[in-house]
Amino acid sequence: MEPWGYLPNPWRDAIFQLSSDKLDNLEEVRFRLDRPVYCYGSYWVEPLKVGDQVLIGIQSDLDHIVGVIAQHSLYARTEELRHGYLTLPGGHRVGIAGKAIWENGKIVTMGDVTGLNFRKARHVEGIADALHSIFSRHQLDLESLLIAGPPRSGKTTLLRDCARFFSAQGERVTIVDERSELAGYHNGHYGFALGLHLDVLDGWPKAEGLNVAIRTLGPDRVIVDEIGSREDLQAVSHALHAGVKVVASIHAQTYDDLRHRGQGELSVENLFDAVVFLHKGETPGMIHEIWHHHEKVWKVPS
Incomplete structure (x- = not known):
């Protein structure tokens, strides 16, 4: 409904x-x-x-x-x-x-x-496939990935479809769903069909949920929405050092917006291999540009 x-x-x-x-x-x-x-x-x-x-x-x-x-x-x-x-x-x-x-x-x-x-929460299938195609054409790996954009640009929508995409690839995916938005869990049922290889930590604070996922669920990849606090960044770092890939989102419109988010090894620039920037459009999750290891590698054609 x-x-x-x-x-x-x-x-x-x-x-x-x-x-x-x-x-x-x-x-x-x-x-x-x-x-x-x-x-x-x-x-x-x-x-x-x-x-x-x-x-x-x-x-x-x-x-x-x-x-x-x-x-x-x-x-x-x-x-x-x-x-x-x-x-x-x-x-x-x-x-x-x-x-x-x-x-x-x-x-x-x-x-x-x-x-x-x-x-309204939106479920749009195929936008993660489009992201994967761009990465493949540029011979980039979809490892640790940060999705950035302004409010209502479709960050959560793309995260949700990333969960579906990686689960369809056979990866063991865990969603840390603090606000019950990504998987839409309610009364024993999920609101979205996100694949067969998926676990959900519903209602867990992001940092604590990331740590629990690593200790107990053995994921290949963890997906989490709207990181930002130092505790969040520490938990992401812990996951990456444990060999778990992380896909996360953050509020930011340009790469310069990220330069002062965290410090040293806990800066978002150093934690994530790639940053995908979205912009508002008729379709949620529209990719505007991609940065990989501090360099812009793709921008939407004019």
């Missing part, structure tokens, strides 16, 4: 009244306190309406929606809220804006919700 299918009415029915071409192309539905609810496609934006009336997000509506999607058990999902999201079945995610609640110097949860972003 798509993420807006979990909304209560009147919002759900209003969304499914969109034209079929817009519904097929719908990427996000955003609620903002005391502002119109907006639907976002690849190249269009419009307010959500019931008839001619634009729907406005008021506080009681936002609180009600959060209660419904959290199945009225916010306490059980405190860890997700602390990181600003709730996960839906199928790998979809609801980003949440609100007030940070502090306790003993740490953010423990979120309250006073002021915004919700229902974002």
Whole structure:
């Protein structure tokens, strides 16, 4: 089910009244306190309406929606809220804006919700095959690989397809799926078909999950989304030194953006053999350029 299918009415029915071409192309539905609810496609934006009336997000509506999607058990999902999201079945995610609640110097949860972003998880098969073809033409190995790009460029989509691709090659792949997005695990089932040689550590923090994967699952390759902390980089380094290949993603738009991420052996430049940069486009996971051992080796033809 798509993420807006979990909304209560009147919002759900209003969304499914969109034209079929817009519904097929719908990427996000955003609620903002005391502002119109907006639907976002690849190249269009419009307010959500019931008839001619634009729907406005008021506080009681936002609180009600959060209660419904959290199945009225916010306490059980405190860890997700602390990181600003709730996960839906199928790998979809609801980003949440609100007030940070502090306790003993740490953010423990979120309250006073002021915004919700229902974002559709996309599964596009074949983009990892295209990446492999580029690497093969340039006689490069797909060893340790970092996927970089701005938000909504398809980093998670490409990571997900990399899991499918390497599993199809017979590699033993482990996904460390902190936010239940990559494999879309929910109630005993995966939201995406990613192959037969795949294990998933669902809900594990990235660094701890990487270490557990190496100790217990014996993977050929580990796939992990959105690294960045020193602990993440240390865990990646540990995996690589153990002979495990790593495919990870990071927020960055240019190679210069990566030059100060970590230091020495723990810099992302030194950890990963190759960096693949994506850019936003109609198709998620569009490859813009590839760097290999600090040199640009490919760029999308003009």
